Amino acid sequence: MPDDSGPARFQAPRGTKDVLPEDEAYWSFVRRMGEHTAQLFGYRFIETPMFEDARLFLRGAGEGTDIAEKEIYIFEDRGNDKLALRPEGTANVCRAYLEHGMQTLPQPVRLFYVSPVFRYDRPQAGRFRQHTQLGVEAIGDGSALIDAEVIDLLSSFYDALGLSGLSLQLNSIGDPNCRPAYIEALRSYYSNHLSEICDDCKMRYEKNPMRLLDCKEERCQAIAADAPLINDHLCAACGEHFASLQSHLSALDIGFEVSPRLVRGLDYYNRTVFEFQPPEEGSQSTVGGGGRYDGLIELLGGKPTPGTGFGTGFERIILNLKRQNVDVPEVGGVQVYVAHASEASQEAAIKLARELRQADVKTVVGGSGRSLKAQLRHAGGLEATYAAIIGDRELANDEVTLRSMADGEQRQVPRSDVLQNVGG
RNA sequence: GUGGGCGUAGCCGAGAGGUCUAAGGCACCUGGUUGUGGCCCAGGAGAUCGAGGGUUCGAAUCCCUCCGUCCACCCCA
Numbered sequence A: 001m002p003d004d005s006g007p008a009r010f011q012a013p014r015g016t017k018d019v020l021p022e023d024e025a026y027w028s029f030v031r032r033m034g035e036h037t038a039q040l041f042g043y044r045f046i047e048t049p050m051f052e053d054a055r056l057f058l059r060g061a062g063e064g065t066d067i068a069e070k071e072i073y074i075f076e077d078r079g080n081d082k083l084a085l086r087p088e089g090t091a092n093v094c095r096a097y098l099e100h101g102m103q104t105l106p107q108p109v110r111l112f113y114v115s116p117v118f119r120y121d122r123p124q125a126g127r128f129r130q131h132t133q134l135g136v137e138a139i140g141d142g143s144a145l146i147d148a149e150v151i152d153l154l155s156s157f158y159d160a161l162g163l164s165g166l167s168l169q170l171n172s173i174g175d176p177n178c179r180p181a182y183i184e185a186l187r188s189y190y191s192n193h194l195s196e197i198c199d200d201c202k203m204r205y206e207k208n209p210m211r212l213l214d215c216k217e218e219r220c221q222a223i224a225a226d227a228p229l230i231n232d233h234l235c236a237a238c239g240e241h242f243a244s245l246q247s248h249l250s251a252l253d254i255g256f257e258v259s260p261r262l263v264r265g266l267d268y269y270n271r272t273v274f275e276f277q278p279p280e281e282g283s284q285s286t287v288g289g290g291g292r293y294d295g296l297i298e299l300l301g302g303k304p305t306p307g308t309g310f311g312t313g314f315e316r317i318i319l320n321l322k323r324q325n326v327d328v329p330e331v332g333g334v335q336v337y338v339a340h341a342s343e344a345s346q347e348a349a350i351k352l353a354r355e356l357r358q359a360d361v362k363t364v365v366g367g368s369g370r371s372l373k374a375q376l377r378h379a380g381g382l383e384a385t386y387a388a389i390i391g392d393r394e395l396a397n398d399e400v401t402l403r404s405m406a407d408g409e410q411r412q413v414p415r416s417d418v419l420q421n422v423g424g
Numbered sequence B: 001g002u003g004g005g006c007g008u009a010g011c012c013g014a015g016a017g018g019u020c021u022a023a024g025g026c027a028c029c030u031g032g033u034u035g036u037g038g039c040c041c042a043g044g045a046g047a048u049c050g051a052g053g054g055u056u057c058g059a060a061u062c063c064c065u066c067c068g069u070c071c072a073c074c075c076c077a
Helices: A021-040 A054-061 A066-071 A090-099 A144-161 A179-191 A199-207 A209-214 A218-225 A236-251 A314-323 A343-358 A372-381 A392-397 A415-421
Strands: A051-053 A074-076 A082-085 A109-118 A130-139 A167-172 A270-277 A288-292 A307-313 A336-340 A363-365 A386-390 A399-404 A410-414
Touching (some): A021 A109, A021 A314, A051 A054, A051 A090, A054 A090, A144 A236, A144 A270, A144 A288, A144 A314, A179 A209, A199 A209, A270 A307, A343 A386, A343 A392, A343 A415, A392 A399
Antiparallel strands (some): A074 A082, A109 A130, A130 A307, A167 A270, A399 A410
């Protein structure tokens, strides 16, 4: 345990960051468009705890995955319960689906959430130990049509934000009927090349053979080039599902690229997997991704229930909005700054401010004891549209001096007319 | 978990063993007479030079450890 002497100065924990007012416009825009798009598709809001029984995630993601093995924030609480911070969003939602008997609702149940996700990773550009995801889950429908729907939703979201140049990578990783045979074929192909591949690939050979296909080492790529591909090993049902999905996407005019090497990091995926990748190079090549998870609900103790969905990271979206110089709607600035010119007028100032706010005018009052000059300087710094000045003269005449900060023009306005003069 | 770059006030940034009780700029606060912003001028506040240890008569400047940060790998949003 750390002692209590503490650091000289506190900072945000490694891999976390403060979102500051300078980014307010980005965050509120992305959040708003995310909710709007999800609701437009008929998805309903859900929010689950950020921590859960650790076993939910360990079982959900899969024991051997990176998430379960080295990235999960796990702890025991004072009651000795083993808990974990949510490393991804789908398992929570499936748990909630089961816990609240959502099988009895019209299927599929369409849900969305915006919530923080935690992974103990080494921080890097666009990668944090805490990040925020918009996630969408459609539970209870196994058709390719609903896969196309969630992809359409995500694509529409990016369009609404003004992100451009994203490419959609698509693959089918089969299901428990056909994947084992494929993995077998892949392993047997690689078993003849074990001495030629890199150390990482030797790990992959053991742990996650499909990853062998997208190794960046040149010598490994040469070997991967001739490796069997999942697409040639899909069973009839999976092949048909994948073909339908492609047809649906084409019908929607959503461009995609079949990427036989696309794999995802969670065990529960089957059939459809996809990722949206930004045009800029860099190691963080995914802004959003997801897929189908037909076995997950059953794994969590429910009846066999199909599901599909995605997660997309706000931090990476905002990174790309900035890279692409996308203009986001500004958060409105201060409309009226109420300054007092004497001590006696201070209370008149706060009363005026309250009236303005009640009429939905964004209003800030000048600080007590500051000179009028200082208050106006402050108003200028806040880029207020108007300064409303109240002093003894105004008090005596029941009026307010209204100064337009852009051009410095000012006039006396009867106290009762202030609101209409500031466009409230 | 592995490898590399970096770490001086809120931000940018001089400074490379003694002249540093650390320059400058931005931002912040106060004032430039009597109730008025944005320009200008003057002043003010703000730094245990990331932390700890070491070398030295002497360290922001050299060495070690740790921490943080950035970049890459791994993996992912």
